[in-house]
Amino acid sequence: MEDFGKALARFETNIPGLVVYDLPVHGDSRGWFKENWQREKMTALGLPDFGPVQNNISFNDAVGTTRGIHAEPWDKWVSVATGRIFGAWVDLREGPSFGATFTVELDPSKAIFVPRGVGNSYQTLEENTAYTYLVNDHWSPDAEYAFLNLADETAAIAWPIPLSDVEISPKDLAHPRLADVAPVPPRxxxxxxxxxxxxxxxxxxxxxxxxxxxxxxxxxxxxxxxxxxxxxxxxxxxxxxxxxxxxxxxxxxxxxxxxxxxxxxxxxxxxxxxxxxxxxxxxxxxxxxxxxxxxxxxxxxxxxxxxxxxxxxxxxxxxxxxxxxxxxxxxxxxxxxxxxxxxxxxxxxxxxxxxxxxxxxxxxxxxxxxxxxxxxxxxxxxxxxxxxxxxxxxxxxxxxxxxxxxxxxxxxxxxxxxxxxxxxxxxxxxxxxxxxxxxxxxxxxxxxxxxxxxxxxxxxxxxxxxxxx
Known part of the structure; x- marks a missing residue:
């Protein structure tokens, strides 16, 4: 962990509502500590008070594990507990920003707020990477999702490790191209x-x-x-x-x-x-x-x-x-x-x-x-x-x-x-x-x-x- 001492800060992206946050990480010889989610400070900085109800952790033991692109019908607060990822997000919502793409690397000193309908994906860059996310709804069989193929030519995500060389689930490989994705309507x-x-x-x-x-x-x-x-x-x-x-x-x-x-x-x-x-x-x-x-x-x-x-x-x-x-x-x-x-x-x-x-x-x-x-x-x-x-x-x-x-x-x-x-x-x-x-x-x-x-x-x-x- 290299980025100790950063101030809490927000950075807008080209996708409306998708916002990157720098998280203060405090470290010493014993390790490090951070406030991964602090409602009062983060809402004061402009984070929507989105009301998370569930915290999920995806542990990835190998470099190159690749997941996505999934647009769920809820908001997500994505961060990394250990390790490092290359994250990619594609706007799959109705509107002028449909198809817009944003990428950034996340380590424990960064987090990102992902609004409902924005497709989320990542690729691990270190072994033993723990990818965490808060969501403001429980999983439901009645929920409607949108998906995009990781190799979509329009999104043209520059994956650090070629998709041909990484572990991907058959479901993720079968997702449609952007031209075949039905845009996610507003709430x-x-x-x-x-x-x-x-x-x-x-x-x-x-x-x-x-x-x-x-x-x-x-x-x-x-x-x-x-x-x-x-x-x-x-x-x-x-x-x-x-x-x-x-x-x-x-x-x-x-x-x-x-x-x-x-x-x-x-x-x-x-x-x-x-x-x-x-x-x-x-x-x-x-x-x-x-x-x-x-x-x-x-x-x-x-x-x-x-x-x-x-x-x-x-x-x-x-x-x-x-x-x-x-x-x-x-x-x-x-x-x-x-x-x-x-x-x-x-x-x-x-x-x-x-x-x-x-x-x-x-x-x-x-x-x-x-x-x-x-x-x-x-x-x-x-x-x-x-x-x-x-x-x-x-x-x-x-x-x-x-x-x-x-x-x-x-x-x-x-x-x-x-x-x-x-x-x-x-x-x-x-x-x-x-x-x-x-x-x-x-x-x-x-x-x-x-x-x-x-x-x-x-x-x-x-x-x-x-x-x-």
């Missing part, structure tokens, strides 16, 4: 609540690529109790929870209360357990109803929760559950309008039918279109800012439901003065069933989401576009 994204307004907006935003799955409640019922065994979750990278119980007033009834807690809290807790156990990112959509609306200023992501009614209480409980997941984005939004029955559509219909409505004018907020929420979710997943809660609404001056109704009338060619503003109490005075309390102030501060590079669309402009398409 899957599962969108739950795909049949709802936000689910449909997410499909429009994210598309129908093979690694994106959409599931309605009928296809994947989180309240059924078997969610944690319903998928091979290690094949997934993201769960987007676009489903929720949103019948605000019905949630105040005995039956509605049970359904709201089941969908908005218990189901989210199940998703949080799945995400935490499998290292997934959980995207959960929250609501302004987690606040009581008493603030005189816009609510920030850090303001204390104080829900008024059952719906708000269940959403707050869901937020608390989602926040236990290390990798989470909680999207807090308000006054949502999407494809389907909604306030804007109702007002447009009333205007067209000659009905002059009374509309609440003592609640303030901003409209948020589902397309905007979907765009924000895609942005967060693509740009990867710090995990946590982000407010997402339309931009512009806060307004009231009555003022929005007037805008709808005007934009559809009708007289906005036909809309009469009333208090919340007056509006619900004649309600036949229970009425949930509403926050009077639903304005959410957008500073944090803007800091990620996302520019919220103007709510009035979005309303105009919505009514004219």
């Amino acid at each position: 899957k994204i599962l969108v739950l609540g795909a049949g709802g307004q936000l689910g449909r907006a997410l499909r429009a935003e994210l598309g129908d690529a093979g690694h994106i799955e959409y599931a309605t409640r009928a296809e994947f019922d989180l309240t059924a109790g078997d969610a944690e065994s319903a998928r091979r979750w290690r094949d997934y990278g993201v769960i987007i929870n676009a489903g929720a119980y949103t019948a605000v007033d019905a949630a105040e009834t005995p039956a509605g209360r049970k359904d709201a807690w089941a969908a908005n809290a218990t189901a989210v807790a199940a998703l949080a357990r799945i995400a935490t156990s499998n290292g997934l990112t959980l995207v959960h959509v929250s609501s302004d109803y987690v606040f009581d609306g008493s603030s005189s200023t816009a609510y920030t992501e850090d303001d204390a929760l104080a829900p008024l009614g059952v719906y708000g209480q269940t959403k707050a409980a869901g937020d608390a559950a989602a926040a236990t997941t290390p990798r989470h984005y909680i999207i807090r939004t308000s006054w949502v309008i999407g494809d389907g029955k909604n306030f804007v559509g109702t007002m447009a219909s009333l205007a067209e039918r000659g009905i002059d409505p009374k509309v609440v004018d003592d609640q303030r907020g901003r409209l948020t279109f589902t397309s905007e929420i979907a765009r924000a979710i895609a942005h967060l997943l693509r740009s990867g800012p710090a995990f946590g809660t982000y407010n997402v609404t339309g931009e512009g001056e806060p307004t009231t439901w009555a003022a929005i109704a007037g805008q709808v009338f005007e934009l559809t060619g009708h007289d906005p003065s036909r809309v009469t503003g009333v208090s919340t109490e007056e509006y619900f005075a004649a309600a036949a069933g229970p009425v949930a309390p509403r926050p009077r102030n639903s304005v959410l501060d957008l500073t944090k989401i803007r800091a990620t590079g996302f520019e919220p669309a103007d709510a009035s402009a979005s309303l105009r576009k919505y009514l004219t398409v």
Whole structure:
């Protein structure tokens, strides 16, 4: 062992995510010592917190032992305990770097992080070489692998010892050439609540690529109790929870209360357990109803929760559950309008039918279109800012439901003065069933989401576009 005293350092390669690390090795007359895996130091240096669950050792007694090229559906932390190897890695993932090759020698003072889908291979350069690797999934017969022939002409790996002179398994000799390798797709994204307004907006935003799955409640019922065994979750990278119980007033009834807690809290807790156990990112959509609306200023992501009614209480409980997941984005939004029955559509219909409505004018907020929420979710997943809660609404001056109704009338060619503003109490005075309390102030501060590079669309402009398409 020659390289004593190096500092811990990282070195990027030409393959995205494949990173070489120098490891400090401390030696004396007795031998040497190193921290082969030290989570706190290495994640601080940029190593993904990939959550290893297994440590494997491959002992090779002869020089020239050659293994690979295997691309497994998990991440690997590769190092050498004793001896020395020539390592070769080929990107077998979908994308512009497919087929890119990187080689380097590893001794005990070096390690390399190998992301899922990058083909891994090595050749021993010394006798009694112990090749070690941490992985973040257990072997499974259902896992899908990709392989590449060690002698592939496109990768053109310059093996130090000719392949004709070394020990190779028959399986490795039989692997396909690069032209015949099916690229490894990205980890899957599962969108739950795909049949709802936000689910449909997410499909429009994210598309129908093979690694994106959409599931309605009928296809994947989180309240059924078997969610944690319903998928091979290690094949997934993201769960987007676009489903929720949103019948605000019905949630105040005995039956509605049970359904709201089941969908908005218990189901989210199940998703949080799945995400935490499998290292997934959980995207959960929250609501302004987690606040009581008493603030005189816009609510920030850090303001204390104080829900008024059952719906708000269940959403707050869901937020608390989602926040236990290390990798989470909680999207807090308000006054949502999407494809389907909604306030804007109702007002447009009333205007067209000659009905002059009374509309609440003592609640303030901003409209948020589902397309905007979907765009924000895609942005967060693509740009990867710090995990946590982000407010997402339309931009512009806060307004009231009555003022929005007037805008709808005007934009559809009708007289906005036909809309009469009333208090919340007056509006619900004649309600036949229970009425949930509403926050009077639903304005959410957008500073944090803007800091990620996302520019919220103007709510009035979005309303105009919505009514004219």
